[in-house]
Amino acid sequence: MEITAADLSQVSGGAAGVEATEAATLSGDFETFLKMLTTQAQNQDPFNPVDATEYASQLASFSTVEQQVLTNELLSNLTQIATGSGLERLAGWIGMEAQTVGAAYFDGASVELFTNVPEDAQSGVLVIRGADGTLHNRIALEAGTETYLWDGSDLAGARVSEGVYEVELEVYRDDILDETREVGAYLRVNEVARLDDVNILTLRGGVMREVAEVTALRRAEA
Template identity: 45%
Template sequence: MDISQTTQAASAAQVATKTAQSTASEAMISSDFETFLKMLTAQMENQDPLNPIESTDYAVQLATFSGVEQQVQTNDLLKGLAGQLGLMGMSDLAGWVGMEARVAAPTYFDGSPVTLSPTPPSTADQAVLVVRDRSGAEVSRTPVPASSDPMEWAGMDPYGNPLPKDTYTFELESYGNGYLLSTEPVKAYSLITETQMRGTEMVLVLEGGATIEADAVSALRDPSLR
């Protein structure tokens, strides 16, 4: 199934879900209104003849119930609009599939160098790149320039042997005058393989299975232009 078919199917599913929710809300309002009328009738039948309820009190009760009914219908309408806007956003994000996103997330290493974008503090004079595997175990620790210039990670262990194809995370330890200043995640370029709607949130699926929110992406690039 191509992207347009996937989006259409998702749209149909969203419409069906919203229709079912709207129908359920209408049924609930109808049921509640009938119950309200029964209670109001019972109240009128059992009122004290010597101290009857003022007609204005009935009007207030009717107005209050009507206001609640309108609020429920308004909430349903807003939910429906939010779902439609979400699908529109997913359709736009579908164009990101096949692009590489710069993001701080687990990155799949397929044997080709991975482009990293470190951001050390301006006061740092030394930096160390720490690489961890899927389990969180440290597999590499390499001194690197204390610079924000992009760098290529070749996927080697401390002995110069290639690491297996898998998902890795990157951290930058920044030092100043011999003291550790900070340890921060390093953004890397990862291939986007899919877009998904999860409730009202749009997420991107990266090669290797990691998922991120769209607003976590700080840059996009076409891998064919590298």
């Protein structure tokens, strides 16, 4: 999925348009009220004029409503800053490493994979495939194995090339494949963006994940 600047401007532009419309509506209502008040004063019965206190009461009532609308708009803006897109806060993630599942990046150094083989399993098999789905390795793991350092070797014992690899865990019970589980790994965060009200991270190797899919965050190793 490619995120473009046009996509982002469309999302932010929609929110700005709503705020501008609300402000214009409020301003128009206030001007209408003043015109009505002026017309009422010009056309009142000179022998039975409207009491000044009533004018003040009408103006105060509208002023109260106006202030309430402005307050609601201010609170809405503050909420959006605090809990809205969150891009300002997420910008601090760039350069850090986020743990997500399903993909790992091999660059020549061993990759830590979070396997979490169940204690009640007979065994587990770590399955490593290329981005195109090609099988590169199947590694047997004992029950209770929580992490595994993959040195980049394939089925023949040779080193694979640098790049993104898909990882998953097969869990066996009674010599039967009982379930398939996700495997986690850390990937460096290269970019944060927002599309369709969802915060998206672009990780090393072009892997894209929603922020909600991140299970841990750490500083990148020097």
